Amino acid sequence: MKSLSACLLLAGALLPGAAAAQTFKPSTNPTTDAMRDLVARHGKHMVAAAELLPADKYGYQPTPAQMTFRQLIAHIVLTNGALCSGLTAAAPPMGPAEMKQLGSVESKDVLVTAIKQSFDYCTEALAKATDAQLGEEAAIFGRQSGMAKAAVLVTLAVDWADHYSTAASYLRLNSILPPSAQPKK
Numbered sequence: 210m211k212s213l214s215a216c217l218l219l220a221g222a223l224l225p226g227a228a229a230a231q232t233f234k235p236s237t238n239p240t241t242d243a244m245r246d247l248v249a250r251h252g253k254h255m256v257a258a259a260e261l262l263p264a265d266k267y268g269y270q271p272t273p274a275q276m277t278f279r280q281l282i283a284h285i286v287l288t289n290g291a292l293c294s295g296l297t298a299a300a301p302p303m304g305p306a307e308m309k310q311l312g313s314v315e316s317k318d319v320l321v322t323a324i325k326q327s328f329d330y331c332t333e334a335l336a337k338a339t340d341a342q343l344g345e346e347a348a349i350f351g352r353q354s355g356m357a358k359a360a361v362l363v364t365l366a367v368d369w370a371d372h373y374s375t376a377a378s379y380l381r382l383n384s385i386l387p388p389s390a391q392p393k394k
Contacts, residue, residue: 252328295347
């Protein structure tokens, strides 16, 4: 577990928007504490990215093989709901069937609301998580997954970085500066 928490902490320190000088804070839950920091940072950036792209650009996709921006936001919502459900007994804001229908939703407002709700859900799930629970099996949508909760955390961290990178690229290709690259206010 020590190497996992060290990697997550290092990744958090190197990610865009991380504080230039961080102060070490001893913790009995270093891994889940690092994930709470990541959900705050990535949630803020991904919601801001969803808000920044104009509604008429939500159908944008750089190549035919890539998702549209709309599909990317729906995918993030679906992934957050599924994976974060493995960390908590609380039901996600939308059920699996509802989340799958998001891929066909045209409304930017609906998708922005959904991504906000998905990060709120993950924030709540992580608020109660402890490192002692990471060896337990995750129940995704209430069903045993064969995955440890630690694997869920690693998957979330990797997915958030990948999804934000994709969203930031889509923004830049539309001449919009991504949230993490914008000057501090």
